Amino acid sequence: MADDSDLFGWCAARPRWQQEAIRLLAAKPHLAAEELDQLEEAVKADAGLAAGKTLAWPALTKAHLKAGNKFAPVTVLGAIGPLRNIDRLAAEQPPLRFAVNGVTLIYGPNGSGKSGYCRIAKRICHCLHDVTLRGNVFEPESSDPREVTLTFRVDGDEKRTVVWDDRSAPPAELGRISVFDSDAAGLYVDAERNIEFLPFDLALLTNLAEILRTLDGRFKAEEARLTKAQKTPLPLGYDKRTKVSTMLATLKADQHLPSEAAMRALAVWSEKDEAGLQAVKLELGRDPAVLARLKEAAMSAAATLVADATAIFDSIGNAGIARLKEARQKAATTREAAKVAAEGLTAESAIPQLGSETWRQMLMYARDFAAEAYPELEPPQLASAGTCVLCHQPLDEPAQARLAAFDAYVEGRANADAETAKKHFADCARTILDLKIAGSQDIKDKLVNFVEGSTPRQALADRIELYYAASRDRHALVSAAIKAVDYASLEGLADLDRSEVDDLLSEAAVVAKEVEALKPKADEASKRQRRQQELDDLEARKKFSADIEIFVERRNSLDLLLKTKACTAACAVAGITSHITRLRRKVLTASLQTSLQDEIVALDLQHLPLKLADRGEVGKSKVQIGLEAQQKVGKNSEILSEGEWRALALAGFLAELNEVGARHGIVVDDPVSSLDHARMEAVAKRLVKEAAAGRQVIIFTHNLFFHYAVLEAAHNMKVPLREEWIAKHADGRFGIIDNNHQPWIAMGVTKRLSIIEGLLKEKKATYSEANEAERSFVTDIYTRMRETWEHAIEEILFAGVVGRFRPNIATMKLRAAHVEKSDYEAVYAGMTRCSKYSGHDQSAGVPVDLPKFADVKADLDKLSAYVTAANTRRKALEKEGQLYEEGPMAADVLE
Secondary structure: OOOOOHHHHHHHHHHHHHHHHHHHHOOOOOOOHHHHHHHHHHHHHHHHOOOOOOOOOOOHHHHHHOOOOOOOOOOOEEEEEEOOOOEOOOOOOEEOOOOOOOOEEEOOOOOOOOHHHHHHHHHHOOOOOOOOOOOOOOOOOOOOEEEEEEEEEOOOOEEEEEEOOOOOOOHHHHHHHHHHHHHHHHHHOOOEEOOOOOOOOHHHHHHHHHHHHHHHHHHHHHHHHHHHOOOOOOOOOOOOOOOHHHHHOOOOOOOOOOOOHHHHOOOOOOHHHHHHHHHHHHEEEEEEEHHHHHHHHHHHHHHHHHHHHHHHHHHHHHHHHHHHHHHHHHHHHHHHHHHHHHHHHHHHOOOOOOOOHHHHHHHHHOOOOOOHOOOOOOOOHHHHHEOOOOOOOEOOOHHHHHHHHHHHHHOHHHHHHHHHHHHHHHHHHHHHOOOOOHHHHHHEEEEEEEHHHOOHHHHHHHHHHHHHHHHHHHHHHHHHHHHHHHHHHHOOOOOOOOOOHHHHHHHHHHHHHHHHOOOOOOOHHHHHHHHHHHHHHHHHHHHHHHHHHHHHHHHHHHHHHHHHHHHHOOOOOHHHHHHHHHHHHHHHHHHHHHHHHHHHHHOOOOOOEEEEEEEEOOOOOOEEEEEOOOOOOOOOHHHOOOOHHHHHHHHHHHHHHHHHHOOOEEEOOOOOOOHHHHHHHHHHHHHHHHHHOOOOEEEEOOOHHHHHHHHHHHHHOOOOEEEEEOOOOOOOOOOOOOHHHHOOOOOOOOHHHHHHHHHHHHHOOOOOOOHHHHHHHHHHHHHHHHHHHHHHHHHOOOOOOOOOOOOOOOOHHHHHHHOHHHHHHHHHHHHHHHHHOOOOOOOOOOOOOOOOOHHHHHHHHHHHHHHHHHHHHHHHHHHHHHHHHHHOOOOOOOO
16 A cells, blocks of 8 residues: 555645545545536536535545555345346246355356356446346347346345346446456456556545546537537628737637627727718728829720720821722732733733733742742743643743743732732731721720719710711721722712820820829828728728627637636546556555466466566556567467466456455356366366455356366365256246256266156156157156166265266275175166166167056165165264274373
């Protein structure tokens, strides 16, 4: 145990509500629901979550910590049953009773219902794994509860009997009794697990940590609910930097929240505030910078219209039309000159129209083709090719000369001038045809900022619109003349008046000066910035006044969340875990290692290199039994044999129990599966030793060798023992509790004779040797008599010196063992008679007639008579042997 002052000093430094939890836990391992609720309210009060009168708790003193496991109340289990709706266990029968001191040894073969009673024990007592009780799965499911009558006693008090059903927790007192079974074995051998049995100091702090985890779970559930509520979107529109947005930025669960009063004060909105908002808006609406931007846009639009109007005037004004006509005239003149030059080539030509446009185009295509076809020849390839590229006929010298002259004509000055003039005219015409002139609505849109409510400028805009309308009409007329090649319609047109364009250009210069005048001064810029901030604040406050209830609700929810987090932090177990680790290694680990080593020796496991490892985790002490292997081992069960595995698990279970002394009871379910006979004896002795130390020990088994090993150990250690037998009835009922239903193979000779006698009495009235159907009865009766003759040899003639399920030879019983010739003759005759009708296969010559009832009764009487006589002799020999063992009588001496 740790020093009381150390423990008290640590406890006294805890918060007041934790001291109260420690005071309560010093007297009991668990707290009632109302006590937990009071502690929860105290944590809330410390965090400011609950307001109320502080409970008047007694102060924690050293006297409260003077308890310990040796003073803990001991629960003794008295009986399980009757029961209802559990597995296929019979309901209407006596309970399964347990010895209140010593060992209760319960035997049940496979399929008898023993496991059902084991499950009940695991459910009501302390077990390392969860156990669920079920009804009869071979029948339709019933809504009735699973009920068990439980009888127990606590620390010598009056016995208590309760009817418990599995919809509620079993009586807490029964949790002091621990259960070991095959499922728990895996936890001891392979898994890192909680140390279940602790000294008072560690148990107290571990239970405190469990209370803190319970409260932590409650607060975290509330914290999760409040955190989820924070995900609901808040109203938007508070992006600008204002007093409201600055305050809203603090609405987080990790910051100091604004008070509700401060929030509501900022959300007040009056008529005066509204008037101020409108005044600032009006003032800022005359922003020079904004006006300057509008005028710059107007100036840009005017400049665009001036450029477009100038281009229109240049293209379709009288000067533009004159240039178009001049270009057309020049193209015609140069083409006529080229034609005249070509006519000089036609003097001796038989083909007319040389020099025409069609002929010229044909000639140009032919010369281009000849250059492509004969790139290696000297130009012009049209003449030097020797073959006409048009008619594919050979060219004589006159033809070559003629084609050379044609080529020279195409390359000549006259033709080149004609081509240039033609292209220039085409360009002039295309420029006019492609001209785009804005419509009336487009002009209005572009000049909207230019006009800006000015009457003179509106008049100018109207004139500009008329100019563009006249230009659109003129453009349509000129385009039609070009397409119709009828320029006579263009004669006498009045010229476009571009005075509107000049006036617009002049007015644009005026706008530019206005833009320059609107540029703000340095002091005016800062003043406008202040006014803009004032506007932002006013607009944010006005919006906040409408959203205030939403934000107040969020603020209060966040306040609850912050305080709930404080409650969660107050229930942290990290500090307790550290203290438990220090204390555990001071008072427990070494003794637990020693206890484990003792159990390893007791269960013959010294050949295994085992080591105990421990650590703390969230208020619990963890332990693991490891193999000190040279290679990495995943699980101990991968290396150990099944017998070693189970023996090691039992060693771990018993080592932990030693930490709480020899007071609290244990229930062990088939602890010897897969063990050899030597280890079965070791386990039997070890469990009986626990009972000898004062612990209630309850053992369930279906192994007769282990059953007799426990009987032998209890006999040798003088430990009280109660036997119970669980069987399955022939009528299909399971879990029958009745000493008359112990296995036939385990019965003594006298009890066997009684059963055979009973079977004969039941059959006497209906038996007929003429009925072949009675053969099975005869075979059963004689088989039982034969087996009883065999058992009489073991039990009476050899006086129990040896037994088929007993682990030892009782040499002291030789004093009563005696065999005479008459014994041999009696046994031989009885066995011969029984073998004729028992399960032995008979030879073909043996009659198959059934015996008469009187003959069967006579054979049983002979067996009974022999047993009586042999038993009488055995008892006499036993008495003689005891007198002999007492030694000679004391001699007298002279006084």
